[in-house]
Amino acid sequence: MTTPPSQVLARKWRPRTFDDMVGQSSVVQALRHALKSGRLHQAYLLTGTRGVGKTTLARLLAKGLNCESGPTDTPCGTCSACLSIDQGRFADLLEVDAATNTRVEEMRELLENTQYLPVAGRFKVYLIDEVHMLSRSAFNAMLKTLEEPPPHVKFILATTDPQKVPVTVLSRCLQFSLRPLPARQIQERLHFVLEQEGLTFDEHALPLLAEAAQGSVRDALSLLDQALAYGSGEVRRDAVRAMLGTLERNSLLHLLESLAQQNAPQLLAIADEMAEHSLSFDHALQELAVLFHDLALVQAAPMAPTLQESAHDLQNLVTHWDPTTLQLLYQITVQARKDLPYAPDERSGFRMSLLRLLAFQPGSPPSPEPSVTHAPSQIISQPLPLYSAAPPDTPLPPIVQTPIPPAIDDWTALVKRLSHTGLTYELARHAEWLGTQHHQIRLRLPRSHAHLLSFQESLRTDLEAILRCDLKLHIELGESSGESLADQESRAYQISQHKATETLKHDPLVQALSSSLQATLVESSVKPISIPHREE
Ligand SMILES: Nc1ncnc2c1ncn2[C@@H]1O[C@H](COP(=O)(O)OP(=O)(O)OP(=O)(O)O)[C@@H](O)[C@H]1O
Ligand SMILES: [Mg+2]
Numbered sequence: 001m002t003t004p005p006s007q008v009l010a011r012k013w014r015p016r017t018f019d020d021m022v023g024q025s026s027v028v029q030a031l032r033h034a035l036k037s038g039r040l041h042q043a044y045l046l047t048g049t050r051g052v053g054k055t056t057l058a059r060l061l062a063k064g065l066n067c068e069s070g071p072t073d074t075p076c077g078t079c080s081a082c083l084s085i086d087q088g089r090f091a092d093l094l095e096v097d098a099a100t101n102t103r104v105e106e107m108r109e110l111l112e113n114t115q116y117l118p119v120a121g122r123f124k125v126y127l128i129d130e131v132h133m134l135s136r137s138a139f140n141a142m143l144k145t146l147e148e149p150p151p152h153v154k155f156i157l158a159t160t161d162p163q164k165v166p167v168t169v170l171s172r173c174l175q176f177s178l179r180p181l182p183a184r185q186i187q188e189r190l191h192f193v194l195e196q197e198g199l200t201f202d203e204h205a206l207p208l209l210a211e212a213a214q215g216s217v218r219d220a221l222s223l224l225d226q227a228l229a230y231g232s233g234e235v236r237r238d239a240v241r242a243m244l245g246t247l248e249r250n251s252l253l254h255l256l257e258s259l260a261q262q263n264a265p266q267l268l269a270i271a272d273e274m275a276e277h278s279l280s281f282d283h284a285l286q287e288l289a290v291l292f293h294d295l296a297l298v299q300a301a302p303m304a305p306t307l308q309e310s311a312h313d314l315q316n317l318v319t320h321w322d323p324t325t326l327q328l329l330y331q332i333t334v335q336a337r338k339d340l341p342y343a344p345d346e347r348s349g350f351r352m353s354l355l356r357l358l359a360f361q362p363g364s365p366p367s368p369e370p371s372v373t374h375a376p377s378q379i380i381s382q383p384l385p386l387y388s389a390a391p392p393d394t395p396l397p398p399i400v401q402t403p404i405p406p407a408i409d410d411w412t413a414l415v416k417r418l419s420h421t422g423l424t425y426e427l428a429r430h431a432e433w434l435g436t437q438h439h440q441i442r443l444r445l446p447r448s449h450a451h452l453l454s455f456q457e458s459l460r461t462d463l464e465a466i467l468r469c470d471l472k473l474h475i476e477l478g479e480s481s482g483e484s485l486a487d488q489e490s491r492a493y494q495i496s497q498h499k500a501t502e503t504l505k506h507d508p509l510v511q512a513l514s515s516s517l518q519a520t521l522v523e524s525s526v527k528p529i530s531i532p533h534r535e536e
Protein backbone atom coordinates (compact mmCIF):
# COMPACT_ATOMS: atom_id res chain seq x y z
CA MET A 1 0.00 0.00 0.00
CA THR A 2 1.48 3.33 -1.08
CA THR A 3 1.38 5.78 1.72
CA PRO A 4 -0.63 8.87 0.94
CA PRO A 5 1.19 12.22 1.23
CA SER A 6 2.06 12.73 4.85
CA GLN A 7 1.05 16.37 5.13
CA VAL A 8 -2.62 17.01 4.62
CA LEU A 9 -3.09 18.24 1.10
CA ALA A 10 -5.18 21.27 2.02
CA ARG A 11 -2.42 22.65 4.20
CA LYS A 12 0.35 21.73 1.81
CA TRP A 13 -1.36 23.37 -1.16
CA ARG A 14 -2.44 26.62 0.43
CA PRO A 15 -1.82 29.24 -2.26
CA ARG A 16 1.35 31.25 -1.66
CA THR A 17 0.76 33.87 -4.32
CA PHE A 18 -2.31 35.70 -5.54
CA ASP A 19 -1.88 33.98 -8.91
CA ASP A 20 -2.25 30.63 -7.23
CA MET A 21 -5.72 31.44 -5.85
CA VAL A 22 -8.59 29.57 -7.42
CA GLY A 23 -11.60 31.73 -8.26
CA GLN A 24 -12.55 34.71 -6.07
CA SER A 25 -11.23 36.87 -8.91
CA SER A 26 -12.93 40.15 -8.04
CA VAL A 27 -11.71 40.05 -4.46
CA VAL A 28 -8.22 39.03 -5.54
CA GLN A 29 -8.18 41.86 -8.07
CA ALA A 30 -9.29 44.46 -5.55
CA LEU A 31 -6.70 43.40 -2.98
CA ARG A 32 -3.94 43.32 -5.57
CA HIS A 33 -4.89 46.74 -6.75
CA ALA A 34 -4.80 48.10 -3.22
CA LEU A 35 -1.34 46.64 -2.66
CA LYS A 36 -0.02 47.94 -5.96
CA SER A 37 -1.37 51.43 -5.58
CA GLY A 38 -0.56 51.60 -1.89
CA ARG A 39 -4.12 52.70 -1.17
CA LEU A 40 -4.84 50.45 1.73
CA HIS A 41 -7.77 50.50 4.01
CA GLN A 42 -7.12 50.09 7.72
CA ALA A 43 -9.51 47.19 8.15
CA TYR A 44 -10.76 44.47 5.85
CA LEU A 45 -13.56 42.02 6.46
CA LEU A 46 -13.49 38.78 4.47
CA THR A 47 -16.69 36.78 4.56
CA GLY A 48 -17.58 33.43 3.07
CA THR A 49 -18.39 29.83 3.88
CA ARG A 50 -15.71 27.47 5.12
CA GLY A 51 -12.68 26.55 3.06
CA VAL A 52 -13.08 29.14 0.30
CA GLY A 53 -9.92 31.14 0.96
CA LYS A 54 -10.51 33.65 3.77
CA THR A 55 -7.49 32.79 5.89
CA THR A 56 -5.45 32.22 2.77
CA LEU A 57 -6.21 35.68 1.39
CA ALA A 58 -5.62 37.30 4.75
CA ARG A 59 -2.14 35.75 4.86
CA LEU A 60 -1.45 36.77 1.28
CA LEU A 61 -2.39 40.32 2.16
CA ALA A 62 -0.08 40.19 5.17
CA LYS A 63 2.67 38.90 2.91
CA GLY A 64 2.09 41.58 0.28
CA LEU A 65 2.27 44.23 2.98
CA ASN A 66 5.40 42.91 4.62
CA CYS A 67 7.45 41.33 1.84
CA GLU A 68 10.90 42.92 1.84
CA SER A 69 10.40 43.97 -1.77
CA GLY A 70 6.94 45.34 -0.99
CA PRO A 71 4.34 46.46 -0.39
CA THR A 72 3.59 44.44 -3.46
CA ASP A 73 0.94 42.25 -5.01
CA THR A 74 3.63 39.79 -6.01
CA PRO A 75 5.33 38.89 -2.73
CA CYS A 76 8.69 37.29 -3.47
CA GLY A 77 8.14 34.16 -1.39
CA THR A 78 11.83 34.00 -0.51
CA CYS A 79 12.53 36.87 1.89
CA SER A 80 12.39 36.18 5.58
CA ALA A 81 9.01 37.90 5.96
CA CYS A 82 7.42 35.82 3.19
CA LEU A 83 8.95 32.61 4.45
CA SER A 84 7.95 33.08 8.04
CA ILE A 85 4.39 34.08 7.09
CA ASP A 86 4.13 30.89 5.05
CA GLN A 87 5.35 28.91 8.02
CA GLY A 88 2.95 30.69 10.34
CA ARG A 89 5.62 32.23 12.57
CA PHE A 90 5.87 35.85 11.54
CA ALA A 91 6.10 38.07 14.60
CA ASP A 92 3.98 40.85 13.13
CA LEU A 93 1.14 38.70 11.91
CA LEU A 94 -1.07 38.18 14.94
CA GLU A 95 -3.66 35.55 14.24
CA VAL A 96 -6.44 35.46 16.78
CA ASP A 97 -9.10 32.82 16.70
CA ALA A 98 -12.11 34.60 18.10
CA ALA A 99 -13.84 31.29 18.61
CA THR A 100 -11.46 30.59 21.48
CA ASN A 101 -10.38 34.07 22.60
CA THR A 102 -13.66 35.82 23.09
CA ARG A 103 -12.96 37.45 26.40
CA VAL A 104 -12.85 41.17 26.56
CA GLU A 105 -9.64 41.26 28.62
CA GLU A 106 -7.81 39.35 25.93
CA MET A 107 -9.10 41.75 23.32
CA ARG A 108 -7.99 44.74 25.39
CA GLU A 109 -4.54 43.28 25.86
CA LEU A 110 -4.27 42.61 22.16
CA LEU A 111 -5.34 46.12 21.31
CA GLU A 112 -2.95 47.70 23.76
CA ASN A 113 -0.14 46.12 21.78
CA THR A 114 -1.18 47.91 18.60
CA GLN A 115 0.69 50.98 19.77
CA TYR A 116 4.06 49.24 19.53
CA LEU A 117 5.87 49.33 16.23
CA PRO A 118 6.22 46.15 14.22
CA VAL A 119 9.34 44.18 15.04
CA ALA A 120 9.96 42.23 11.87
CA GLY A 121 8.09 43.95 9.07
CA ARG A 122 6.43 47.10 7.85
CA PHE A 123 2.99 46.49 9.24
CA LYS A 124 1.51 44.76 12.21
CA VAL A 125 -1.32 42.70 10.82
CA TYR A 126 -4.10 41.55 13.12
CA LEU A 127 -5.99 38.64 11.65
CA ILE A 128 -9.10 37.98 13.69
CA ASP A 129 -10.67 34.77 12.47
CA GLU A 130 -14.30 33.85 13.15
CA VAL A 131 -14.77 37.40 14.35
CA HIS A 132 -18.52 36.94 14.81
CA MET A 133 -17.74 34.91 17.92
CA LEU A 134 -16.41 37.89 19.86
CA SER A 135 -18.49 38.98 22.80
CA ARG A 136 -20.29 42.28 22.60
CA SER A 137 -17.89 43.87 25.05
CA ALA A 138 -14.94 42.59 23.07
CA PHE A 139 -16.44 44.18 19.97
CA ASN A 140 -16.85 47.44 21.84
CA ALA A 141 -13.28 47.33 23.04
CA MET A 142 -12.22 46.96 19.43
CA LEU A 143 -14.27 49.77 17.90
CA LYS A 144 -12.04 52.69 18.78
CA THR A 145 -8.86 51.05 17.50
CA LEU A 146 -10.63 49.80 14.42
CA GLU A 147 -11.70 53.31 13.53
CA GLU A 148 -8.33 54.91 13.90
CA PRO A 149 -5.58 52.38 14.16
CA PRO A 150 -1.97 53.56 14.25
CA PRO A 151 -0.57 53.81 10.68
CA HIS A 152 1.52 50.68 11.12
CA VAL A 153 -1.50 48.52 11.94
CA LYS A 154 -3.88 46.68 9.59
CA PHE A 155 -6.87 44.65 10.63
CA ILE A 156 -8.16 41.70 8.68
CA LEU A 157 -11.33 40.19 10.05
CA ALA A 158 -12.71 36.94 8.71
CA THR A 159 -16.05 35.32 9.34
CA THR A 160 -18.37 32.66 8.05
CA ASP A 161 -21.29 34.50 9.59
CA PRO A 162 -21.26 38.25 8.85
CA GLN A 163 -24.87 38.61 10.07
CA LYS A 164 -23.58 38.26 13.60
CA VAL A 165 -21.03 41.05 13.29
CA PRO A 166 -22.40 44.34 14.71
CA VAL A 167 -22.98 47.09 12.13
CA THR A 168 -20.68 49.37 14.08
CA VAL A 169 -17.86 47.01 13.21
CA LEU A 170 -19.04 46.32 9.66
CA SER A 171 -19.16 50.02 8.88
CA ARG A 172 -15.50 50.44 9.74
CA CYS A 173 -14.31 47.69 7.44
CA LEU A 174 -13.95 47.28 3.73
CA GLN A 175 -15.96 44.17 3.14
CA PHE A 176 -15.30 41.45 0.58
CA SER A 177 -17.40 38.36 0.21
CA LEU A 178 -15.85 35.17 -1.04
CA ARG A 179 -18.09 32.78 -2.91
CA PRO A 180 -18.38 29.01 -2.73
CA LEU A 181 -16.40 27.80 -5.72
CA PRO A 182 -18.01 26.21 -8.75
CA ALA A 183 -17.36 22.46 -8.99
CA ARG A 184 -15.52 23.04 -12.27
CA GLN A 185 -12.85 25.20 -10.60
CA ILE A 186 -12.51 22.84 -7.68
CA GLN A 187 -12.04 19.98 -10.08
CA GLU A 188 -9.25 21.85 -11.85
CA ARG A 189 -7.56 22.43 -8.51
CA LEU A 190 -7.74 18.73 -7.66
CA HIS A 191 -6.28 17.93 -11.03
CA PHE A 192 -3.44 20.39 -10.47
CA VAL A 193 -2.63 19.07 -6.99
CA LEU A 194 -2.67 15.44 -8.13
CA GLU A 195 -0.37 16.24 -11.02
CA GLN A 196 2.03 18.15 -8.82
CA GLU A 197 2.06 15.25 -6.38
CA GLY A 198 2.74 12.84 -9.23
CA LEU A 199 -0.13 10.60 -8.20
CA THR A 200 -2.14 8.22 -10.35
CA PHE A 201 -5.72 9.27 -10.84
CA ASP A 202 -8.79 8.73 -12.91
CA GLU A 203 -9.96 12.04 -14.32
CA HIS A 204 -13.58 10.88 -14.04
CA ALA A 205 -13.30 10.51 -10.29
CA LEU A 206 -12.63 14.20 -9.84
CA PRO A 207 -16.13 15.56 -10.57
CA LEU A 208 -17.49 13.30 -7.81
CA LEU A 209 -15.10 14.77 -5.26
CA ALA A 210 -15.60 18.30 -6.53
CA GLU A 211 -19.38 17.99 -6.27
CA ALA A 212 -19.24 16.47 -2.81
CA ALA A 213 -17.10 19.35 -1.59
CA GLN A 214 -19.96 21.77 -2.14
CA GLY A 215 -17.94 24.81 -3.00
CA SER A 216 -15.16 24.35 -0.45
CA VAL A 217 -11.63 23.83 -1.75
CA ARG A 218 -10.54 22.63 1.67
CA ASP A 219 -13.24 20.00 1.80
CA ALA A 220 -12.35 18.88 -1.71
CA LEU A 221 -8.72 18.42 -0.73
CA SER A 222 -9.52 16.55 2.45
CA LEU A 223 -11.89 14.28 0.54
CA LEU A 224 -9.01 13.75 -1.85
CA ASP A 225 -6.83 12.76 1.10
CA GLN A 226 -9.40 10.20 2.10
CA ALA A 227 -9.87 8.96 -1.44
CA LEU A 228 -6.12 8.36 -1.66
CA ALA A 229 -6.15 6.42 1.57
CA TYR A 230 -9.16 4.49 0.38
CA GLY A 231 -7.68 3.72 -3.01
CA SER A 232 -4.23 2.81 -1.67
CA GLY A 233 -2.60 5.90 -3.09
CA GLU A 234 -4.64 6.08 -6.28
CA VAL A 235 -7.82 7.92 -7.09
CA ARG A 236 -10.27 5.65 -8.85
CA ARG A 237 -13.80 6.52 -9.77
CA ASP A 238 -15.43 3.40 -8.40
CA ALA A 239 -13.47 3.68 -5.18
CA VAL A 240 -14.40 7.34 -4.77
CA ARG A 241 -18.03 6.60 -5.38
CA ALA A 242 -17.92 3.77 -2.88
CA MET A 243 -16.08 5.92 -0.37
CA LEU A 244 -18.57 8.76 -0.59
CA GLY A 245 -21.40 6.28 -0.32
CA THR A 246 -20.03 4.28 2.59
CA LEU A 247 -18.89 7.30 4.51
CA GLU A 248 -22.44 8.49 4.43
CA ARG A 249 -24.17 5.19 5.00
CA ASN A 250 -21.94 4.37 7.96
CA SER A 251 -22.53 7.72 9.53
CA LEU A 252 -26.26 7.35 9.02
CA LEU A 253 -26.38 3.87 10.50
CA HIS A 254 -24.51 5.28 13.44
CA LEU A 255 -27.00 8.09 13.72
CA LEU A 256 -29.80 5.55 13.81
CA GLU A 257 -28.05 3.57 16.52
CA SER A 258 -27.63 6.68 18.64
CA LEU A 259 -31.21 7.59 18.01
CA ALA A 260 -32.32 4.16 19.10
CA GLN A 261 -30.27 4.53 22.25
CA GLN A 262 -31.53 8.06 22.72
CA ASN A 263 -27.97 9.21 23.02
CA ALA A 264 -28.20 12.90 22.18
CA PRO A 265 -24.53 13.85 22.67
CA GLN A 266 -23.46 11.09 20.35
CA LEU A 267 -26.09 11.99 17.81
CA LEU A 268 -24.74 15.52 17.64
CA ALA A 269 -21.14 14.33 17.59
CA ILE A 270 -21.89 12.23 14.54
CA ALA A 271 -23.53 15.19 12.85
CA ASP A 272 -20.33 17.17 13.44
CA GLU A 273 -18.25 14.34 12.12
CA MET A 274 -20.41 14.29 9.02
CA ALA A 275 -19.82 18.00 8.53
CA GLU A 276 -16.10 17.40 8.81
CA HIS A 277 -16.28 14.81 6.09
CA SER A 278 -18.33 17.33 4.18
CA LEU A 279 -21.23 15.05 3.63
CA SER A 280 -24.18 16.97 2.29
CA PHE A 281 -26.90 17.40 4.90
CA ASP A 282 -29.60 17.56 2.29
CA HIS A 283 -28.47 14.29 0.84
CA ALA A 284 -28.07 12.85 4.33
CA LEU A 285 -31.70 13.62 5.14
CA GLN A 286 -32.76 12.07 1.88
CA GLU A 287 -30.82 8.91 2.67
CA LEU A 288 -32.12 8.90 6.21
CA ALA A 289 -35.64 8.87 4.84
CA VAL A 290 -34.64 5.95 2.63
CA LEU A 291 -33.36 4.11 5.71
CA PHE A 292 -36.58 4.67 7.64
CA HIS A 293 -38.45 3.45 4.58
CA ASP A 294 -36.27 0.34 4.43
CA LEU A 295 -36.73 -0.28 8.12
CA ALA A 296 -40.48 -0.05 7.73
CA LEU A 297 -40.35 -2.50 4.83
CA VAL A 298 -38.15 -4.90 6.75
CA GLN A 299 -40.74 -4.87 9.49
CA ALA A 300 -43.68 -5.30 7.18
CA ALA A 301 -42.17 -7.74 4.74
CA PRO A 302 -38.85 -9.12 5.91
CA MET A 303 -38.40 -11.19 2.78
CA ALA A 304 -39.14 -8.50 0.21
CA PRO A 305 -36.68 -9.06 -2.63
CA THR A 306 -35.89 -5.35 -3.03
CA LEU A 307 -34.31 -5.34 0.37
CA GLN A 308 -32.04 -8.30 0.42
CA GLU A 309 -28.92 -6.35 -0.31
CA SER A 310 -29.28 -3.43 2.01
CA ALA A 311 -31.30 -5.00 4.76
CA HIS A 312 -28.72 -7.00 6.64
CA ASP A 313 -27.23 -4.03 8.44
CA LEU A 314 -30.72 -2.90 9.40
CA GLN A 315 -31.60 -6.08 11.25
CA ASN A 316 -30.03 -4.79 14.42
CA LEU A 317 -32.06 -1.64 14.27
CA VAL A 318 -35.43 -2.80 13.13
CA THR A 319 -36.65 -3.90 16.52
CA HIS A 320 -36.19 -0.47 18.04
CA TRP A 321 -39.24 1.21 16.63
CA ASP A 322 -42.79 0.13 16.14
CA PRO A 323 -44.41 0.73 12.74
CA THR A 324 -46.19 3.92 13.81
CA THR A 325 -43.03 5.48 15.17
CA LEU A 326 -41.18 4.63 11.97
CA GLN A 327 -43.89 6.38 9.99
CA LEU A 328 -43.47 9.43 12.17
CA LEU A 329 -39.67 9.41 11.91
CA TYR A 330 -39.92 9.09 8.15
CA GLN A 331 -42.35 11.98 8.02
CA ILE A 332 -40.12 14.18 10.17
CA THR A 333 -37.13 13.45 7.96
CA VAL A 334 -38.94 14.24 4.74
CA GLN A 335 -40.28 17.46 6.21
CA ALA A 336 -36.85 18.37 7.58
CA ARG A 337 -35.47 18.28 4.08
CA LYS A 338 -38.08 20.76 2.92
CA ASP A 339 -37.25 23.00 5.86
CA LEU A 340 -33.52 22.90 5.31
CA PRO A 341 -33.35 25.97 3.04
CA TYR A 342 -35.05 28.00 5.77
CA ALA A 343 -32.70 26.93 8.54
CA PRO A 344 -30.14 29.51 9.74
CA ASP A 345 -27.56 27.24 8.13
CA GLU A 346 -27.60 23.63 6.98
CA ARG A 347 -25.75 22.29 9.96
CA SER A 348 -28.16 23.80 12.49
CA GLY A 349 -31.06 22.65 10.34
CA PHE A 350 -29.72 19.13 10.38
CA ARG A 351 -29.05 19.22 14.12
CA MET A 352 -32.56 20.41 14.85
CA SER A 353 -34.02 17.64 12.71
CA LEU A 354 -32.03 15.07 14.65
CA LEU A 355 -33.21 16.49 17.94
CA ARG A 356 -36.75 16.45 16.63
CA LEU A 357 -36.39 12.79 15.71
CA LEU A 358 -35.15 12.20 19.22
CA ALA A 359 -37.97 14.14 20.81
CA PHE A 360 -40.64 12.26 18.93
CA GLN A 361 -39.48 8.85 19.96
CA PRO A 362 -41.77 7.17 22.40
CA GLY A 363 -40.50 5.93 25.71
CA SER A 364 -38.23 7.17 28.39
CA PRO A 365 -34.51 7.84 28.25
CA PRO A 366 -32.45 4.70 27.82
CA SER A 367 -31.88 2.30 30.61
CA PRO A 368 -28.23 1.95 31.55
CA GLU A 369 -28.24 -1.44 29.82
CA PRO A 370 -29.05 -0.59 26.22
CA SER A 371 -30.32 -3.56 24.34
CA VAL A 372 -28.81 -3.93 20.91
CA THR A 373 -25.38 -3.74 19.31
CA HIS A 374 -22.60 -1.86 20.94
CA ALA A 375 -23.41 0.85 23.36
CA PRO A 376 -21.27 3.94 22.88
CA SER A 377 -23.15 5.72 25.62
CA GLN A 378 -22.03 3.07 27.99
CA ILE A 379 -18.49 3.39 26.79
CA ILE A 380 -18.48 7.09 27.33
CA SER A 381 -19.98 6.95 30.77
CA GLN A 382 -17.88 4.10 32.06
CA PRO A 383 -14.92 5.67 33.83
CA LEU A 384 -11.72 4.42 32.33
CA PRO A 385 -9.76 2.82 35.12
CA LEU A 386 -6.59 4.49 33.91
CA TYR A 387 -7.93 7.99 34.12
CA SER A 388 -10.38 7.78 36.94
CA ALA A 389 -7.68 7.53 39.58
CA ALA A 390 -6.48 11.06 38.91
CA PRO A 391 -8.53 14.23 39.16
CA PRO A 392 -9.37 15.44 35.65
CA ASP A 393 -6.89 18.27 35.48
CA THR A 394 -3.85 16.36 36.68
CA PRO A 395 -1.60 16.03 33.63
CA LEU A 396 -1.15 12.49 32.44
CA PRO A 397 2.31 11.08 32.90
CA PRO A 398 4.29 11.31 29.66
CA ILE A 399 4.15 8.43 27.28
CA VAL A 400 7.12 6.20 27.90
CA GLN A 401 8.54 3.23 26.07
CA THR A 402 7.14 0.27 27.93
CA PRO A 403 6.40 -3.25 26.87
CA ILE A 404 2.84 -3.70 25.70
CA PRO A 405 0.81 -4.33 28.81
CA PRO A 406 -0.94 -7.68 28.96
CA ALA A 407 -4.29 -5.93 28.59
CA ILE A 408 -3.90 -6.25 24.84
CA ASP A 409 -4.63 -9.96 25.18
CA ASP A 410 -8.25 -9.07 25.27
CA TRP A 411 -8.65 -6.93 22.20
CA THR A 412 -12.40 -6.59 22.46
CA ALA A 413 -12.14 -5.35 26.03
CA LEU A 414 -9.61 -2.82 24.87
CA VAL A 415 -11.90 -1.68 22.06
CA LYS A 416 -14.59 -0.95 24.58
CA ARG A 417 -12.28 1.45 26.36
CA LEU A 418 -11.54 3.59 23.31
CA SER A 419 -12.47 7.19 23.71
CA HIS A 420 -13.35 7.66 20.06
CA THR A 421 -16.80 6.94 18.85
CA GLY A 422 -17.92 7.09 15.26
CA LEU A 423 -15.83 5.64 12.49
CA THR A 424 -12.65 5.20 14.51
CA TYR A 425 -14.60 3.03 16.90
CA GLU A 426 -16.10 1.18 13.95
CA LEU A 427 -12.61 0.44 12.66
CA ALA A 428 -11.66 -1.08 16.01
CA ARG A 429 -14.95 -2.90 16.34
CA HIS A 430 -14.57 -4.65 13.00
CA ALA A 431 -10.88 -5.43 13.37
CA GLU A 432 -9.50 -8.70 14.68
CA TRP A 433 -6.38 -8.77 16.74
CA LEU A 434 -3.66 -10.93 15.17
CA GLY A 435 -0.82 -10.30 17.53
CA THR A 436 1.55 -7.79 19.01
CA GLN A 437 5.24 -7.63 18.26
CA HIS A 438 7.44 -5.11 19.96
CA HIS A 439 5.37 -1.99 19.62
CA GLN A 440 3.39 -3.06 16.66
CA ILE A 441 -0.18 -4.22 16.94
CA ARG A 442 -1.29 -6.31 14.02
CA LEU A 443 -4.95 -6.29 13.06
CA ARG A 444 -7.06 -7.73 10.30
CA LEU A 445 -9.97 -5.90 8.79
CA PRO A 446 -12.58 -7.42 6.50
CA ARG A 447 -12.26 -6.09 2.97
CA SER A 448 -15.84 -4.91 3.13
CA HIS A 449 -14.71 -2.38 5.72
CA ALA A 450 -11.57 -1.17 3.94
CA HIS A 451 -12.95 2.37 3.89
CA LEU A 452 -12.36 2.53 7.65
CA LEU A 453 -8.61 2.38 7.11
CA SER A 454 -8.46 6.14 6.89
CA PHE A 455 -9.20 6.24 10.61
CA GLN A 456 -6.21 4.19 11.66
CA GLU A 457 -4.21 7.18 12.81
CA SER A 458 -6.83 8.23 15.30
CA LEU A 459 -7.21 4.63 16.44
CA ARG A 460 -3.47 4.45 16.96
CA THR A 461 -3.33 7.58 19.10
CA ASP A 462 -6.33 6.45 21.07
CA LEU A 463 -4.67 3.10 21.79
CA GLU A 464 -1.46 4.86 22.75
CA ALA A 465 -3.35 6.91 25.27
CA ILE A 466 -4.92 3.84 26.83
CA LEU A 467 -1.87 1.63 26.78
CA ARG A 468 0.54 4.43 27.59
CA CYS A 469 3.19 3.54 25.10
CA ASP A 470 4.26 4.33 21.56
CA LEU A 471 2.53 2.11 19.11
CA LYS A 472 2.48 1.21 15.49
CA LEU A 473 -0.55 -0.28 13.85
CA HIS A 474 -0.39 -2.73 11.03
CA ILE A 475 -3.75 -3.46 9.50
CA GLU A 476 -4.12 -6.06 6.81
CA LEU A 477 -7.23 -6.70 4.77
CA GLY A 478 -8.57 -10.21 4.70
CA GLU A 479 -11.30 -12.66 5.49
CA SER A 480 -12.70 -12.31 8.96
CA SER A 481 -12.62 -15.33 11.20
CA GLY A 482 -15.52 -14.06 13.28
CA GLU A 483 -13.56 -12.81 16.25
CA SER A 484 -14.03 -9.05 16.01
CA LEU A 485 -16.18 -7.27 18.54
CA ALA A 486 -18.71 -6.60 15.79
CA ASP A 487 -18.90 -10.32 15.00
CA GLN A 488 -19.29 -11.23 18.65
CA GLU A 489 -22.00 -8.68 19.17
CA SER A 490 -23.97 -9.72 16.16
CA ARG A 491 -23.81 -13.38 17.25
CA ALA A 492 -24.95 -12.47 20.74
CA TYR A 493 -27.82 -10.51 19.29
CA GLN A 494 -28.91 -13.31 17.01
CA ILE A 495 -28.86 -15.79 19.85
CA SER A 496 -30.95 -13.61 22.08
CA GLN A 497 -33.38 -12.82 19.31
CA HIS A 498 -33.70 -16.49 18.56
CA LYS A 499 -34.36 -17.19 22.24
CA ALA A 500 -36.95 -14.45 22.40
CA THR A 501 -38.70 -15.80 19.29
CA GLU A 502 -38.72 -19.33 20.69
CA THR A 503 -40.15 -18.12 23.98
CA LEU A 504 -42.88 -16.23 22.20
CA LYS A 505 -43.75 -19.15 19.93
CA HIS A 506 -44.40 -21.23 23.02
CA ASP A 507 -46.27 -18.53 24.81
CA PRO A 508 -49.83 -19.76 25.44
CA LEU A 509 -51.36 -16.45 24.40
CA VAL A 510 -49.48 -16.40 21.12
CA GLN A 511 -50.46 -20.00 20.49
CA ALA A 512 -54.08 -19.22 21.21
CA LEU A 513 -53.96 -16.25 18.88
CA SER A 514 -52.47 -18.23 16.06
CA SER A 515 -54.91 -21.06 16.32
CA SER A 516 -58.03 -18.97 16.76
CA LEU A 517 -57.21 -16.03 14.47
CA GLN A 518 -54.66 -17.58 12.10
CA ALA A 519 -52.27 -14.94 13.41
CA THR A 520 -48.61 -15.41 12.56
CA LEU A 521 -45.66 -14.22 14.53
CA VAL A 522 -43.56 -11.68 12.59
CA GLU A 523 -40.21 -12.96 13.76
CA SER A 524 -38.23 -9.94 12.69
CA SER A 525 -40.35 -7.78 14.97
CA VAL A 526 -39.32 -9.71 18.04
CA LYS A 527 -37.06 -7.67 20.23
CA PRO A 528 -34.94 -9.26 22.92
CA ILE A 529 -35.17 -7.28 26.13
CA SER A 530 -31.47 -7.34 26.69
CA ILE A 531 -28.68 -9.20 25.04
CA PRO A 532 -26.84 -11.75 27.09
CA HIS A 533 -23.42 -10.52 28.07
CA ARG A 534 -20.93 -12.27 25.88
CA GLU A 535 -19.03 -13.82 28.77
CA GLU A 536 -22.17 -15.70 29.76
N1 LIG B 1 -9.69 30.02 -3.37
C1 LIG B 1 -8.84 29.03 -3.09
N2 LIG B 1 -7.88 28.69 -3.98
C2 LIG B 1 -7.01 27.67 -3.72
N3 LIG B 1 -7.03 26.96 -2.58
C3 LIG B 1 -7.96 27.26 -1.67
C4 LIG B 1 -8.90 28.31 -1.86
N4 LIG B 1 -9.70 28.37 -0.79
C5 LIG B 1 -9.29 27.41 0.04
N5 LIG B 1 -8.25 26.73 -0.46
C6 LIG B 1 -7.60 25.56 0.14
O1 LIG B 1 -8.28 25.26 1.34
C7 LIG B 1 -7.45 25.43 2.47
C8 LIG B 1 -8.20 26.21 3.53
O2 LIG B 1 -8.49 27.49 3.05
P1 LIG B 1 -8.68 28.72 4.01
O3 LIG B 1 -8.00 28.45 5.32
O4 LIG B 1 -8.31 29.93 3.29
O5 LIG B 1 -10.22 28.64 4.23
P2 LIG B 1 -11.16 29.61 5.06
O6 LIG B 1 -12.05 30.28 4.06
O7 LIG B 1 -10.36 30.46 5.96
O8 LIG B 1 -12.01 28.54 5.85
P3 LIG B 1 -12.55 28.55 7.38
O9 LIG B 1 -13.81 29.35 7.38
O10 LIG B 1 -12.83 27.12 7.63
O11 LIG B 1 -11.45 29.13 8.22
C9 LIG B 1 -6.22 26.15 1.98
O12 LIG B 1 -5.09 25.69 2.67
C10 LIG B 1 -6.16 25.78 0.52
O13 LIG B 1 -5.48 24.57 0.35
MG1 LIG C 1 -10.02 30.35 8.03
Ligand SMILES: [Zn+2]
Pocket residue numbers: 066067068069075076077078079080081082083
Ligand atom coordinates in the same frame (compact mmCIF):
# COMPACT_ATOMS: atom_id res chain seq x y z
ZN1 LIG D 1 9.06 38.53 0.26
